[in-house]
Amino acid sequence: MKYALAVHGAPYATQAAVHALSFAEAVLDQGHTIERIFFFHEGVYQGLNGQIPPQDTFNQNLLERWQALTERNVELALCIASAIKRGVLDDAEQTRYEQDHPTLAPGFELVGLGQLVAAINSADRYLEFPA
Amino acid sequence: MKRYLFVISRSPYRSSHAMEQLEAAMVAAVFDGQVSVLFRDEGVWNLQENQSGEASQQKTLSKVLAALSSYEIEDLYACHDSLVTRQVQMDNALTVKTLSLAEQSQLIAASDAVVTGQS
Numbered sequence: 001m002k003y004a005l006a007v008h009g010a011p012y013a014t015q016a017a018v019h020a021l022s023f024a025e026a027v028l029d030q031g032h033t034i035e036r037i038f039f040f041h042e043g044v045y046q047g048l049n050g051q052i053p054p055q056d057t058f059n060q061n062l063l064e065r066w067q068a069l070t071e072r073n074v075e076l077a078l079c080i081a082s083a084i085k086r087g088v089l090d091d092a093e094q095t096r097y098e099q100d101h102p103t104l105a106p107g108f109e110l111v112g113l114g115q116l117v118a119a120i121n122s123a124d125r126y127l128e129f130p131a
Numbered sequence: 132m133k134r135y136l137f138v139i140s141r142s143p144y145r146s147s148h149a150m151e152q153l154e155a156a157m158v159a160a161v162f163d164g165q166v167s168v169l170f171r172d173e174g175v176w177n178l179q180e181n182q183s184g185e186a187s188q189q190k191t192l193s194k195v196l197a198a199l200s201s202y203e204i205e206d207l208y209a210c211h212d213s214l215v216t217r218q219v220q221m222d223n224a225l226t227v228k229t230l231s232l233a234e235q236s237q238l239i240a241a242s243d244a245v246v247t248g249q250s
Contacts, residue, residue: 040249041151041248043249114162120133121162130247131249
């Protein structure tokens with residue numbers, strides 16, 4: 001089965017990432033495919049570069065877990081409107097808005113909202129992980 | 132063609148929830164989706180008459196809702212219980228069908244994708 005996922009929560013603030021990652025890893029392990037993971041609203045912070053995870057019992061490195069999904073052919077797509085207003089910029093947006101540095105983590109890309117709809121249209125199932 | 136249901140469950144003006152849900156709904160409609168919008172819980176305040184978004188430097192939500200028909204989004208629904216509990220006076224420029232909980236359950240079951248947005 002082909003899945004499309006959306007993540008609405010920020011890292012380490014809500015359980016959105018942990019739930020989405022665990023779900024995504026499980027469906028891939030079961031032989032299903034994931035069309036795209038779309039990060040929307042506060043969820044775009046999942047793609048912010050330079051995250052230092054808290055050193056606690058669980059040592060959850062969310063960014064590494066997301067990036068590992070790209071090796072399994074999962075596209076990590078941030079809503080461009082949600083991302084740039086929060087300062088999550090790829091090279092093109094950094095240049096366009098004359099900012100000092102790009103801030104998007106490797107493995108992620110900025111896309112339009114149409115890519116969310118396109119993913120839902122071609123998937124068998126759409127799941128949301130809210131904030 | 133997929134059937135999309137966008138659920139708006141938060142009050143207007145305190146967050147971008149309603150506006151961003153509507154933006155996504157319009158994109159889905161442009162992509163030939165069959166789009167419905169359901170207002171429930173605090174989201175029914177988006178339907179209140181005499182709104183002024185300008186007072187807080189925002190777009191007036193009820194006006195955005197009235198313009199949805201130009202995107203071929205005609206199916207607006209509201210939770211009957213949520214409206215009654217809050218005594219919302221609906222803007223009469225809007226055509227909204229009120230639904231019981233059982234009818235909302237049918238609407239959700241009949242949709243291919245339910246989009247609830249951020250909290």
